[in-house]
Amino acid sequence: MTPILQVExxxxxxxxxxxxxxxxxxxxxxxxxxxxxxxGSGKTTLFxxxxxxxxxxxxxxxxxxxEISRLRVPQIARLGMLRTFxxxxxxxxxxxxxxxxxxxxxxxxxxxxxxxxxPRETHDEAEELLDFxxxxxxxxxxxxxxxxxxxxxxxxxxxxxxxxxMLLLDEPTAGINPTLINxxxxxxxxxxxxxxxxxxxxxxxxxxIMNLAERIYCLAHGQLLAEGDPEAVRNDQRVIDAYLGGx
Amino acid sequence: MSEATQTTGAAVKxxxxxxxxxxxxxxxxxxxxxxxxxxxxxxxxxxxVLALTWDILGGQMGYNSFGNILFFGVGMxxxxxxxxxxxxxxxxYNAAKGGEVLDPTLGxxxxxxxxxxxxxxIAATACAAVFGFxxxxxxxxxxxxxxxxxxxxxxxxxxxxxxxGAGSGMVPPRFPGETGAREExxxxxxxxxxxxxxxxxxxxxxxxxxxxxxAIRDDEDKAxxxxxxxxxxxxxxxxxxxxxxxxxxxxxxxxxxxxxxxDVAFAGVTYGxxxxxxxxxxxxxxxxxxxxxxxxxxxxxxxxWTYLLGWQRVALGLLIVVIVVFFPQGIxxxxxEKFPERFGYKVQPKEAGGxxxxxxGGAR
Ligand SMILES: Nc1ncnc2c1ncn2[C@@H]1O[C@H](COP(=O)(O)OP(=O)(O)OP(=O)(O)O)[C@@H](O)[C@H]1O
Ligand SMILES: [Mg+2]
Numbered sequence: 001m002t003p004i005l006q007v008e009x010x011x012x013x014x015x016x017x018x019x020x021x022x023x024x025x026x027x028x029x030x031x032x033x034x035x036x037x038x039x040g041s042g043k044t045t046l047f048x049x050x051x052x053x054x055x056x057x058x059x060x061x062x063x064x065x066x067e068i069s070r071l072r073v074p075q076i077a078r079l080g081m082l083r084t085f086x087x088x089x090x091x092x093x094x095x096x097x098x099x100x101x102x103x104x105x106x107x108x109x110x111x112x113x114x115x116x117x118x119p120r121e122t123h124d125e126a127e128e129l130l131d132f133x134x135x136x137x138x139x140x141x142x143x144x145x146x147x148x149x150x151x152x153x154x155x156x157x158x159x160x161x162x163x164x165x166m167l168l169l170d171e172p173t174a175g176i177n178p179t180l181i182n183x184x185x186x187x188x189x190x191x192x193x194x195x196x197x198x199x200x201x202x203x204x205x206x207x208x209i210m211n212l213a214e215r216i217y218c219l220a221h222g223q224l225l226a227e228g229d230p231e232a233v234r235n236d237q238r239v240i241d242a243y244l245g246g247x
Numbered sequence: 248m249s250e251a252t253q254t255t256g257a258a259v260k261x262x263x264x265x266x267x268x269x270x271x272x273x274x275x276x277x278x279x280x281x282x283x284x285x286x287x288x289x290x291x292x293x294x295x296v297l298a299l300t301w302d303i304l305g306g307q308m309g310y311n312s313f314g315n316i317l318f319f320g321v322g323m324x325x326x327x328x329x330x331x332x333x334x335x336x337x338x339x340y341n342a343a344k345g346g347e348v349l350d351p352t353l354g355x356x357x358x359x360x361x362x363x364x365x366x367x368x369i370a371a372t373a374c375a376a377v378f379g380f381x382x383x384x385x386x387x388x389x390x391x392x393x394x395x396x397x398x399x400x401x402x403x404x405x406x407x408x409x410x411x412g413a414g415s416g417m418v419p420p421r422f423p424g425e426t427g428a429r430e431e432x433x434x435x436x437x438x439x440x441x442x443x444x445x446x447x448x449x450x451x452x453x454x455x456x457x458x459x460x461x462a463i464r465d466d467e468d469k470a471x472x473x474x475x476x477x478x479x480x481x482x483x484x485x486x487x488x489x490x491x492x493x494x495x496x497x498x499x500x501x502x503x504x505x506x507x508x509x510d511v512a513f514a515g516v517t518y519g520x521x522x523x524x525x526x527x528x529x530x531x532x533x534x535x536x537x538x539x540x541x542x543x544x545x546x547x548x549x550x551x552w553t554y555l556l557g558w559q560r561v562a563l564g565l566l567i568v569v570i571v572v573f574f575p576q577g578i579x580x581x582x583x584e585k586f587p588e589r590f591g592y593k594v595q596p597k598e599a600g601g602x603x604x605x606x607x608g609g610a611r
Contacts, residue, residue, distance in 0.1 A: 092466070142592055
């Protein structure tokens with residue numbers, strides 16, 4: 001298996017707080033990998049380090065073999081690695097449809113394409129994806145009027161619209177109505193299997209991540225505590241202690 | 248269900264075309280019916296252009312710019328310099344302080360004006376590109392503060408530069424033709440500029456450009472995370488504003504007939520402030536808002552001038568306060584909040600017979 005993402009010994013501190021300390025992980029092409037850990041263990045910071053939101057203190061991040069730890073967020077996004085936000089970010093004043101349309105890939109863009117419209121196929125694709133996440137009927141509503149859970153679904157659909165190679169999802173089921181979680185799990189799996197998108201998922205819901213991920217990394221206090229298949233990680237004494245200690 | 252939902256798309260389209268046609272007819276006939284007001288009416292269209300172009304960054308993109316007057320002034324000077332420079336020595340012309348009169352034939356005049364406005368548009372756009380890539384890396388308020396200096400600095404430079412008449416200003420060449428022809432000519436030119444600006448913006452707002460700058464307004468971090476070339480879009484937005492503002496400036500120089508560096512060309516406290524107010528009054532971030540705002544503002548202001556002589560500035564100041572306090576969303580923004588369905592924000596499930604199979608979405 002070829003690795004699509006390789007993180008090696010990445011460290012990041014904020015003042016005195018060591019949020020990430022020598023974290024290494026690798027994600028193979030086509031995999032679904034989970035990241036778990038108690039609150040404040042450094043999961044979101046790790047995502048930020050990977051996608052270039054802040055410069056890392058040390059370590060290396062490679063995407064498809066190329067070093068990306070010096071690149072900026074939009075550049076990394078255009079390479080095909082996208083992230084969603086824990087607090088959910090959508091364009092609130094724009095309609096859901098417009099949110100989708102502007103999420104098209106921006107890899108090749110000339111002055112002419114900037115000033116041009118969207119072809120019919122792009123509209124169709126946007127509608128299909130909104131349908132896929134169950135927001136079709138709301139496509140002409142302002143995205144800011146959606147519920148938090150619906151905004152999460154929209155953000156996920158926007159990410160798919162961008163046709164990424166790899167998607168980093170920060171707690172995709174947080175705030176989603178429990179009855180809808182199975183549906184979302186199914187969609188994540190389909191994005192992975194049918195669209196071939198590699199997934200790295202931060203998740204607090206143990207049931208979700210155990211069902212979804214093929215491998216799991218567990219962080220605690222900024223350090224990598226354990227890794228392995230879901231069963232092994234769940235039964236790892238250090239992981240159990242970290243969660244019990246963190247409560 | 249609102250009436251709008253029931254109306255078919257075709258009917259809406261016809262109604263819109265009728266609306267445009269009505270505006271066109273009124274605009275073409277008005278200056279013939281009221282020849283005494285041609286200059287005021289020309290200024291109405293100029294105001295529309297000022298408000299529309301300010302709104303590109305200020306409304307659609309959420310970046311308040313207080314420096315757009317720079318492009319207006321640059322356009323004004325460039326046009327005048329070319330109008331003169333194509334036929335005589337600019338330094339000597341300006342040194343004579345209007346004493347040396349240029350009397351072009353109609354053909355020469357149109358040539359000078361055409362070349363002047365064209366180069367003015369290019370020069371203003373170039374200014375925006377240079378300052379844009381330099382300043383638009385700044386976020387929100389920092390950008391706004393940075394732009395404050397642009398117009399002031401430009402005014403000072405112009406006031407000290409002898410080539411363009413320095414502090415005593417510059418007089419564009421005399422319009423050839425009988426009295427009254429000049430006003431009519433510039434009315435229709437201003438009208439044409441407003442129409443072209445409006446439809447150009449209408450078109451690009453509906454495409455990638457419009458949505459990208461809206462995305463920047465709503466959440467710039469998200470826009471970056473989605474791979475949007477944010478700085479490029481921002482700079483292009485400013486360039487488009489500058490392009491039309493440059494032409495507007497060139498026209499205004501000729502309408503006014505005298506270019507003073509601080510009070511006409513780089514007139515930050517008049518045009519520079521008005522363009523912001525008009526967009527806010529009408530509803531920033533909408534296509535029609537700046538148009539409506541410009542019309543209401545300009546007509547109100549003309550009435551103040553006529554009926555409140557001596558107090559017009561005070562009245563204008565109060566108007567500004569009232570706008571900001573009571574219409575923070577502007578006229579159109581207020582209406583949009585009240586009647587969202589009229590503006591197309593509505594739940595719209597799939598019609599029966601459409602593909603309702605949720606499974607097909609994943610296949611694409
Ligand atoms: N920009 C920042 N400035 C200062 N400290 C930060 C910053 N971002 C994160 N931290 C700190 O780094 C640590 C790790 O935070 P992080 O958000 O990565 O945790 P997390 O694992 O995502 O937690 P949660 O499960 O609550 O989302 C925390 O102590 C946090 O306060
Ligand atoms: Mg987090």
